[in-house]
Amino acid sequence: MSDTIIKFDQVVKRFGALTVLDHLDFNVQRGEKVTIIGPSGSGKSTVLRILMTLESISEGVVSVDGEPLWHEQKDGKLVKASEAHLRKMRVQLGMVFQQFNLFPHMSVLRNITEGPVKVLGLSKQDARERAEELLEMVGLANQAQKYPHQLSGGQQQRVGIARALAMRPKVMLFDEPTSALDPELVGEVLNVIAALAEEHDLTMLLVTHEMRFAREVSDRVCFFDKGKIKEQGTPEELFTDPKEERTREFLKAVLDG
Amino acid sequence: MLFGFEWDTSNDLVFAVSILPILLRGMIVTIEATFLGFFVALILGLIFAALKAAPLKIISWPAGLVTEFIRDTPLLIQLFFLYYVLPEYGLVFPAFLTGALALGLQYSAYTAEVYRAGIEAIAKGQHEAARALNFTSLRTFTHVVLPQAVPRIVPAMGNYLVSIMKDVPVLSVVTVLEMLNVAQIVGDRTFNYLVPLSMVGGLYMIMTLVASSGVRWLDQTLPKRGLSLK
Numbered sequence: 506m507s508d509t510i511i512k513f514d515q516v517v518k519r520f521g522a523l524t525v526l527d528h529l530d531f532n533v534q535r536g537e538k539v540t541i542i543g544p545s546g547s548g549k550s551t552v553l554r555i556l557m558t559l560e561s562i563s564e565g566v567v568s569v570d571g572e573p574l575w576h577e578q579k580d581g582k583l584v585k586a587s588e589a590h591l592r593k594m595r596v597q598l599g600m601v602f603q604q605f606n607l608f609p610h611m612s613v614l615r616n617i618t619e620g621p622v623k624v625l626g627l628s629k630q631d632a633r634e635r636a637e638e639l640l641e642m643v644g645l646a647n648q649a650q651k652y653p654h655q656l657s658g659g660q661q662q663r664v665g666i667a668r669a670l671a672m673r674p675k676v677m678l679f680d681e682p683t684s685a686l687d688p689e690l691v692g693e694v695l696n697v698i699a700a701l702a703e704e705h706d707l708t709m710l711l712v713t714h715e716m717r718f719a720r721e722v723s724d725r726v727c728f729f730d731k732g733k734i735k736e737q738g739t740p741e742e743l744f745t746d747p748k749e750e751r752t753r754e755f756l757k758a759v760l761d762g
Numbered sequence: 763m764l765f766g767f768e769w770d771t772s773n774d775l776v777f778a779v780s781i782l783p784i785l786l787r788g789m790i791v792t793i794e795a796t797f798l799g800f801f802v803a804l805i806l807g808l809i810f811a812a813l814k815a816a817p818l819k820i821i822s823w824p825a826g827l828v829t830e831f832i833r834d835t836p837l838l839i840q841l842f843f844l845y846y847v848l849p850e851y852g853l854v855f856p857a858f859l860t861g862a863l864a865l866g867l868q869y870s871a872y873t874a875e876v877y878r879a880g881i882e883a884i885a886k887g888q889h890e891a892a893r894a895l896n897f898t899s900l901r902t903f904t905h906v907v908l909p910q911a912v913p914r915i916v917p918a919m920g921n922y923l924v925s926i927m928k929d930v931p932v933l934s935v936v937t938v939l940e941m942l943n944v945a946q947i948v949g950d951r952t953f954n955y956l957v958p959l960s961m962v963g964g965l966y967m968i969m970t971l972v973a974s975s976g977v978r979w980l981d982q983t984l985p986k987r988g989l990s991l992k
Contacts (some may be wrong), residue, residue: 557890557893557894558893559890559893559894592896592898595893595894595896596896597983598894599894600890600894602887602890602891602894604885604887606887606891607886607891608888608906608988609910609987610805610909610910610985610987610989610990610991611989611990611991612990614992619895619905620895620896620897622894623897623901623905624895624897642880652987652990653987654987669894671942672895672896737942
């Protein structure tokens with residue numbers, strides 16, 4: 506695992522006067538499962554949103570599989586990425602949202618097949634087969650014809666996961682995937698994510714408050730504070746023997762809370 | 763001939779029955795003008811809304827100016843402009859078509875605002891999901907935003923349909939034989955204005971009630987979560 510798929514190089518993100526990411530350096534290896542934890546406002550979701558091209562960056566360079574995401578080469582210089590470049594880069598990433606963001610006017614099946622058919626150019630039949638496999642995988646094999654509002658939050662989020670996977674991304678981004686769920690529905694979603702984590706090739710970036718889960722599935726845990734990685738390491742290192750005072754405070758607060 | 767015979771005005775009821783057929787013919791013109799005008803307003807309004815939402819100021823600003831101008835000037839002026847000024851530049855349309863276009867143009871400024879509100883009401887997450895799936899902006903608009911916006915804008919659009927219907931009599935000034943114009947001609951010929959004008963009022967009420975209940979039915983029938991795509 507020495508093959509870097511995601512690289513943040515001195516990345517700064519500002520919203521007006523507020524600096525959300527402060528000269529962040531952050532690398533993820535191919536196939537690595539990385540969990541990002543930290544207090545709200547620490548910039549952890551922003552990392553995912555920048556990768557999904559939902560937020561631009563103010564300074565620095567972000568690379569995905571060796572190629573700049575927010576820049577492109579033009580006459581030997583790095584210039585701001587065009588929409589065409591972003592479209593080309595975006596196919597490598599998939600995202601699961603806190604609020605699911607399923608399309609309410611489309612059936613479960615259509616939610617999953619729309620992208621593969623209209624963006625990737627798959628035939629309807631192929632897209633349908635792919636969707637059915639994925640629904641099977643997330644435990645919703647019989648729900649293809651339902652509409653999102655007919656499903657529970659946990660089921661909706663599992664459709665969200667299937668929808669993102671249907672695009673066959675190299676990197677899956679999970680932005681607090683269980684934060685909007687009732688406590689009894691969290692487990693079913695975490696189980697699906699844990700099963701995905703078994704897949705060797707898939708790179709996963711997960712922002713979560715589920716510390717126990719982070720400990721189980723991640724190769725590495727990063728503690729974000731004030732737009733930087735304050736501390737990182739294996740789950741063992743970070744959870745049992747945090748070096749930084751700030752990390753200890755945070756872990757104490759969330760684990761007691 | 764529409765007005766080719768004398769009416770017996772000695773008995774109001776007989777008079778009413780005898781002028782009903784031509785009033786109904788006027789009503790059909792009113793309905794045609796309403797729907798053509800509404801259709802134009804729906805299409806033009808959508809175009810204006812899209813232009814006003816454009817990220818480039820060089821597109822959105824003129825579009826905003828044009829709709830503001832349309833909204834701030836009376837329908838009658840726009841109608842006269844289309845009817846008397848355009849022919850000077852070789853653009854001659856029949857009175858009916860000119861009238862329906864003027865109605866559509868006037869109301870497109872209002873329907874554009876309805877579209878805008880409906881579009882802005884779509885949650886940000888929907889746009890983000892579409893972007894994450896790499897949809898083009900156009901596909902996001904036609905397949906994600908619009909199907910969800912349509913059910914929300916039906917009641918407001920329905921109100922404008924009724925308003926357009928009630929503005930059709932303005933077209934009488936450019937000789938369109940809509941219902942009120944017919945009634946006025948009957949009145950001029952017979953010196954009995956009471957009966958034809960009352961009948962126009964009654965027929966208008968029926969049309970408005972039918973149109974409103976149609977809109978209400980549509981509002982209740984369309985799925986609130988958006989038009990499902992087949």
